Amino acid sequence: xxxxxxxxxxxxAISGRQHGxxxxxxxxxxxxxxxxxxxxxxxxxxxxxxxxxxxxxGIALALPTGLHVLLDNAxxxxxxxxxxxxxxxxxKTDTTDFQARTLANRLRKLGEVEDVHYISRQQALNEFKxxxxxxxxxxALQDNPLPAVxxxxxxxxxxxPASTSLLLAKLKAYPExxxxxxxxxxxxxxxxxxxxxxxxxxxLAALLGLAVLLVVGNxxxxxxxxxxxxxxxxxLIGGTDAFIRRxxxxxxxxxxLLGGIIAVIAITVALLIISGPVGQxxxxxxxxxxxxxxxxxxxxxxxxxxxxxxxxxxWLAVGKHLREIEPT
Amino acid sequence: MIRFSDVSKRYPGGQEAxxxxxxxxxxxxxxxxxxxxxxxxxxxxxxxTLIERSSRGQVIINGQNLSKLPRRRIPYHRRNIGIIFQxxxxxxxxxxFDNVALPLVIAGVPSNEIARRVRAALDKVSLLNxxxxxxxxxxxxxxxxxxxxxxxxxxPPLLLADEPTGNLDPDLSWEIMQIFEQFSQVGxxxxxxxxxxxxxxRMSNRRLVLEQGRLIQGGEA
Numbered sequence: 001x002x003x004x005x006x007x008x009x010x011x012x013a014i015s016g017r018q019h020g021x022x023x024x025x026x027x028x029x030x031x032x033x034x035x036x037x038x039x040x041x042x043x044x045x046x047x048x049x050x051x052x053x054x055x056x057x058g059i060a061l062a063l064p065t066g067l068h069v070l071l072d073n074a075x076x077x078x079x080x081x082x083x084x085x086x087x088x089x090x091x092k093t094d095t096t097d098f099q100a101r102t103l104a105n106r107l108r109k110l111g112e113v114e115d116v117h118y119i120s121r122q123q124a125l126n127e128f129k130x131x132x133x134x135x136x137x138x139x140a141l142q143d144n145p146l147p148a149v150x151x152x153x154x155x156x157x158x159x160x161p162a163s164t165s166l167l168l169a170k171l172k173a174y175p176e177x178x179x180x181x182x183x184x185x186x187x188x189x190x191x192x193x194x195x196x197x198x199x200x201x202x203x204l205a206a207l208l209g210l211a212v213l214l215v216v217g218n219x220x221x222x223x224x225x226x227x228x229x230x231x232x233x234x235x236l237i238g239g240t241d242a243f244i245r246r247x248x249x250x251x252x253x254x255x256x257l258l259g260g261i262i263a264v265i266a267i268t269v270a271l272l273i274i275s276g277p278v279g280q281x282x283x284x285x286x287x288x289x290x291x292x293x294x295x296x297x298x299x300x301x302x303x304x305x306x307x308x309x310x311x312x313x314x315w316l317a318v319g320k321h322l323r324e325i326e327p328t
Numbered sequence: 329m330i331r332f333s334d335v336s337k338r339y340p341g342g343q344e345a346x347x348x349x350x351x352x353x354x355x356x357x358x359x360x361x362x363x364x365x366x367x368x369x370x371x372x373x374x375x376x377t378l379i380e381r382s383s384r385g386q387v388i389i390n391g392q393n394l395s396k397l398p399r400r401r402i403p404y405h406r407r408n409i410g411i412i413f414q415x416x417x418x419x420x421x422x423x424x425f426d427n428v429a430l431p432l433v434i435a436g437v438p439s440n441e442i443a444r445r446v447r448a449a450l451d452k453v454s455l456l457n458x459x460x461x462x463x464x465x466x467x468x469x470x471x472x473x474x475x476x477x478x479x480x481x482x483x484p485p486l487l488l489a490d491e492p493t494g495n496l497d498p499d500l501s502w503e504i505m506q507i508f509e510q511f512s513q514v515g516x517x518x519x520x521x522x523x524x525x526x527x528x529x530r531m532s533n534r535r536l537v538l539e540q541g542r543l544i545q546g547g548e549a
Contacts, residue, residue, distance in 0.1 A: 027436055233417045236377065237478070238407035239434045327379050
């Protein structure tokens, strides 16, 4: 494309080459644009088949993406629950009532602490007697076996799991404290489960991405086979591999993009459908939680990923099958 | 334009399809390549178009030694050759215009230039009025003329025709040969593979006769 047959005189050669180069680039881009449009035209001639292929791609992409959106929602929801985190400090049994109250006052002044609630040994015993049903058995004991408890409510600064753990370690270091216990084990477990699910989504996305590659690859393979005669003729009259490859690659791009659009629509519709029941559930818990949809950034990412998968799938198919077709 | 020097071609596991073929066609020369089926006509044409490569010897086309041509350069080599097939090899889902335009599209010719040159080529084969037709609606002779227009639209220095009159009656065959004759008169080298002996007798062109892979007439020692 950039070759010249005859060398031009020096000055002309420079301007001529620039002119030729910009013309060549222009022609090149124009041809790509033409193939882009004509390959879409080719697909639109078989709308049902094209839609079915794109729908398979769309569903394959919608599954992991939809799960990802649900996970994000779950994380948002559980983030609100962390406000319920409390730390219980069980004081040593030889701590006096006065020492405990002093400690409570000192802790209230810490930056990470919202509030401290003091439960004395006697209060604890009364509570235990009332709730456990072992009241009579306790009467047999001479001493109150229960420790005094300080219930710490961390403030906003200390609500992430990591900073809560730091606070826990700090509180444990006080000499009066026997055991410091975090009442958020279940949230940690929930997070752990969500981390597993998140990994699962990644694996699912990888598998279904592979499925998209195979679907596009197979569709392009069939397209190549059905146009075998045409490919042979084009090769015989001097069509380069790139020229022959181009319409198939753009078909793959279109399949990917259409599949991505279908995935976005499928996810949005699914979220719309479940948003009603979710709203009702949230209302029952007096929660202001609202289902979040696919953001613009996610949509752009999804479409780019699907288009790239389409391109890659057709690239693989074209690379493998075009070589096999040679004039004989 | 075409030079074969001691060219042999042996297919894997088969006998020699061509043995020690020597000949030289000058620019503007028109020659017939004849011989019985299986004498090696198709193989010879395949060596020129690089569908096959020679086992021994050198094929030099337009100054280019084909045994040294890498695979990725083959398309550019073929753009210098207009090929006419017995079965036309037209694309039936495209109009006559689009069929003839294909070599220019492949070569990246700008579209206004394409229209001009396609019409010029169709004019040469007297099919200007059929540019919007589909090949399926044309007669056999007309289809072959579309094939010729496609082969020459790029103005290649070399035309190859493989049994171009195989399916045509004598009058149409004669007409086709006259078209080839005209191209050779303007400097195009034309090589026509045919076993239509009656037709060859009516023309005075050079003959290359193959028999069991050997060139028994029209070659050089």
